[in-house]
Amino acid sequence: xxxxxxxxxxxxxxxxxxxxxxxxxxxxxxxxxxxxxxxxxxxxxxxxxxxxxxxxxxxxxxxxxxxxxxxxxxxxxxxxxxxxxxxxxxxxxxxxxxxxxxxxxxxxxxxxxxxxxxxxxxxxxxxxxxxxxxxxxxxxxxxxxxxxxxxxxxxxxxxxxxxxxxxxxxxxxxxxxxxxxxxxxxxxxxxxxxxxxxxxxxxxxxxxxxxxxxxxxxxxxxxxxxxxxxxxxxxxxxxxxxxxxxxxxxxxxxxxxxxxxxxxxxxxxxxxxxxxxxxxxxxxxxxxxxxxxxxxxxxxxxxxxxxxxxxxxxxxxxxxxxxxxxx
Numbered sequence: 001x002x003x004x005x006x007x008x009x010x011x012x013x014x015x016x017x018x019x020x021x022x023x024x025x026x027x028x029x030x031x032x033x034x035x036x037x038x039x040x041x042x043x044x045x046x047x048x049x050x051x052x053x054x055x056x057x058x059x060x061x062x063x064x065x066x067x068x069x070x071x072x073x074x075x076x077x078x079x080x081x082x083x084x085x086x087x088x089x090x091x092x093x094x095x096x097x098x099x100x101x102x103x104x105x106x107x108x109x110x111x112x113x114x115x116x117x118x119x120x121x122x123x124x125x126x127x128x129x130x131x132x133x134x135x136x137x138x139x140x141x142x143x144x145x146x147x148x149x150x151x152x153x154x155x156x157x158x159x160x161x162x163x164x165x166x167x168x169x170x171x172x173x174x175x176x177x178x179x180x181x182x183x184x185x186x187x188x189x190x191x192x193x194x195x196x197x198x199x200x201x202x203x204x205x206x207x208x209x210x211x212x213x214x215x216x217x218x219x220x221x222x223x224x225x226x227x228x229x230x231x232x233x234x235x236x237x238x239x240x241x242x243x244x245x246x247x248x249x250x251x252x253x254x255x256x257x258x259x260x261x262x263x264x265x266x267x268x269x270x271x272x273x274x275x276x277x278x279x280x281x282x283x284x285x286x287x288x289x290x291x292x293x294x295x296x297x298x299x300x301x302x303x304x305x306x307x308x309x310x311x312x313x314x315x316x317x318x319x320x321x322x323x324x325x326x327x
Contacts, residue, residue: 004047005111007104009096010054010062018100020108021049027097032061037068047074054132056081056108059132077107115225123192124222127185131218134181136263137174144171185214195222202310204320206281207274212266216310219263229311236263238303255266264303271302279322281305 002021009016010033017040019026030036044051053069054077055062061080084106090176107114120128144167151167154160189196199213208216217223226232233239236257258297277287282303288298313320 002048003050003052003108004044005104005108006051006053007100007102007107008053009099009103010055010058010065010317012061012095012261014096015065016096016100018097018104019044019062020101020104023027025101027100029096032064034064034068037064038071041068041072041074044074050075052077052107052111054079054103054111056084056103061304066125071121075111077111077114078117079103079106079114118221118224119160120221120224121192121195122197123188124218126188128218130181130185130188131147131262134178134185137178137181139169141174141178144174164267182210182256186296189214189217192222198314201313201319205274205306205309205313206279206320207270207272208279208306208310209270210272212270215263216307219260223314227311229308232311233304233307235260236267236303237261238264238267238300238305238307240297240300267303267306268299270306271299274306274326275299275302 003299005020007018008022012033015030015032015037017028017030019028028040030040038207052075055065057078057080084103112178138160151160151164189199195217199217202216203209203210203213220226220232226235230239263324270280274281276282285298285302288301289295
């Protein structure tokens with residue numbers, strides 16, 4: 001059966017669509033609304049071909065597509081923009097029509113190497129949205145604290161103490177909002193018993209608290225994707241890769257910059273907590289540091305171990321047992 005490759009460049013108000021097969025290319029621009037998307041997909045569903053749809057992950061701008069797609073039997077791919085950018089090499093010029101074509105070409109060449117997108121549950125989708133909102137509020141707190149630090153250097157100015165007090169009051173207000181968002185997250189998770197159970201399971205790992213567990217759940221779509229812990233570790237950017245080419249280039253293994261930074265950040269905090277607690281990870285960390293290993297490299301290894309332990313608990317349907325406490 002002939003295949004049709006559909007590249008969709010997503011923006012806030014419109015979708016640029018490229019339909020590509022062995023004979024021709026067609027381009028459309030439609031509104032980023034469910035009614036317009038349904039109309040296009042109904043026409044595509046009438047075609048006697050295998051339809052593969054690809055789009056970049058642009059966050060909430062994909063929402064209307066995600067709502068409509070489960071109603072159609074298409075093979076769908078949601079791709080990291082960095083993946084597409086690196087695959088096409090050096091390019092000149094950019095517009096939405098060209099981007100749609102590049103996405104269609106990318107999926108034509110690489111669909112066999114990618115996992116198809118699958119819709120997530122309502123609870124997982126809410127979790128992703130709420131975590132994004134929480135991240136934005138935390139960023140505002142960090143920004144305000146930085147402003148206060150700057151103002152502290154100018155205390156001789158009469159208006160500065162009032163500005164500092166105002167910013168401190170705003171920080172308290174935002175912290176209250178963060179707590180409210182966290183409570184809503186707990187309510188959403190409680191709606192899906194299996195999701196709540198798996199989150200509670202990985203929270204038994206030393207260092208993994210609510211935020212880390214929620215982030216892992218969101219990034220794995222409720223523990224339904226990135227099932228291989230090595231793939232999740234690569235996704236999180238905690239796996240060191242060797243850099244070698246002939247005899248002129250050989251460096252120590254380093255983690256890749258192509259990583260999910262939000263997951264990497266919470267794993268770093270979890271690793272730092274875990275090595276302060278009485279458990280096997282603390283023993284591992286102390287032993288490696290005493291051997292002369294770099295502390296940050298050892299912490300990265302702990303991040304990797306946290307992922308492998310958490311995924312093992314999910315796979316085996318069990319809870320973490322601290323051997324140091326049992327001995």
